[in-house]
Amino acid sequence: MKKSSVLLTIGLLLTAMIFSGCAGGGALSDAAGSGGAGGEAAAKGKKIVIGAALPDFSDKWLSYLQDGMKNYQKTQPDVDVIYVDAQNDANKQLSQIENFISQKVNAIMIVPVDTVSAVDMVDRANQAKVPIVVVNREYPGVDKATSYVGSNSLTSGTLQMEEVAKILGGKGNIAIMNGQMGHDAQIKRTEGNKKVISKYPDMKIVLEGTASFDRAKGMALMENWLNSGQKIDAVVANNDEMAIGAIMAAEAAGKAQDILFAGIDGSQDAFEFMKAGKLKVTVFQNADGQGKGGLETAIKAARGEKVDKYVDIPYELVTKDNMEKYMRKQ
Template sequence: MKRKKSLLTLWIVFSLAVFAAGCGGQQTTAPAASGEGQAETAGQTESAAGDGRITIGAALPDFDDKWLSYLQDGMKEYQATLPDVEVIYVDAMNDASKQLSQIENFISQQVDAIVIVPVDTVSVQNMVEKANQAQIPIVVVNRIYEGVEQATAYVGSESIKAGLMQMEEVAKLLNGKGNIAIMNGQMGHEAQIKRTEGNKQVIAQHPEMKVVLEGTGEWDRAKGMALMENWLQSGQQIDAVVSNNDEMAIGAIMALEAAGKLDDVVVAGVDATPDALEYVKAGKLQVTVFQDASGQGRGGLETAIKAAKGEAVEKFVWIPYELVTQENVDEYIQKWQ
């Protein structure tokens, strides 16, 4: 009987031990399972919320364009002050279809906002529409066009004012009379259209001034030089060369200087680039109009960041033009130093 009781006691003790071990195992595994679940949830939450960084896609038309390189520098200098902002720069190489593909890539990457300097002012409308459909803010910089209000914002200068300021100064230098040769930038660009329009509005106000030659140098120094060489060979009397930008104006100066005719012709440009300012200081380029490339780049990026954060932004952010002549050129040289 005692033997049976002893066996019964051992069996009860064994059973209790197994039960306790089982309960202990459940208690040790439950928190572990809970911990894994919490870690996974935390990871999902962090991924959804992001790490606090803002990513901006910057679509530029041509990295080799001198003036646009200053605009990009303005963006980069401002970006350097913002540790939580990443900017992805892409070069369309003046190819509108390539720029469209780049915008589509930005959208698929789900960037927080896009800054675009359009290759042209027609294809950009489709790009803006795609960004809007994806609910990604898109800021157009420098090249304005009809319908730009569909973008989140526009940052730039009013091109027609550059043409007006430029030609008004040329008219003063010519005493309101003379033959004008106009060098156009790339045809169809908003700046080409509006700067030339401003030129012609001023010319129309002076009966003794007229346009005798007009052609495109496509914003390029070498092409501006070649165009000027052709004009010189035509034998047409030219009193002023009025260029849509400084690079073509410098090309014209080089051709005129080689022909020994620079002293007889007023040359005017737009942008007030560092190279152009040296020509102004030397008395070879009589007029240029300062277009704040760095200011436009900074303004475009700053506006895009605000939009990415959900802050209200101005629909139009205007960066004013400023007339530059030999009298005030030193002030503008200092701006680039």
């Protein structure tokens, strides 16, 4: 009897331990238990889970932004981040946000595929009481998100065009290469360009078209412009990739030396073209800073801490004179 009692006691203890182990769960189980209330998870010592919805893993500049998130994540041992790629599909990104909500993550970070669908995504997170931080791409109504972390695109277009005007001595024919139409960066950067041009009677816009932030499309658009026979003194592009495409087309036509090229973002490829004297102007958009700032803000929101509605990561003008400083930042 005594032996049977001992065996029974051991069996009961083992059963209790098994059930206790099952209850521990992984990172997502911890998040699910919080019901989306990050503050509760942090208070109970549970791991915080952040969902990061990015538009395109293959985009070079956005890869720098993701690196900024990952580097900051390494400093936060109590935080797990789930990264998902929408592959530039707004419907796919909406589905990813819904999945994050159903998994009961503690907060969501999103770089929207487009600014129209972003409104619905933020609304769904708000309805589920999950903090949502929008990074990089601003849009009307972004104030409904928990926070916006990014840079003011109007400032970048203004800085870019002011430097172009300075180099040209306040006169010349300008060709503006737009990014994806309707995108906040396209609208605000071009607006900044045009506000500066309006101050100079001897500067005028002679050509304007879209290349959707894409190098190959920038090259094709520049080929069309060169074939038009229109005199161009400067190509001012909404981003570096289009500017590089334009440079490549002009080089192929033997006309690159006659045209000033300007971009925005301060990518590593852009710095290589600047070092070679082919790109004269870019404006540094701090991808690492936006990534770090976005994750830092999301973690604070998940913990129930107060966060700023607008976290500004400033743009900075880059020319060949100061580019070395910025080459180390990306």
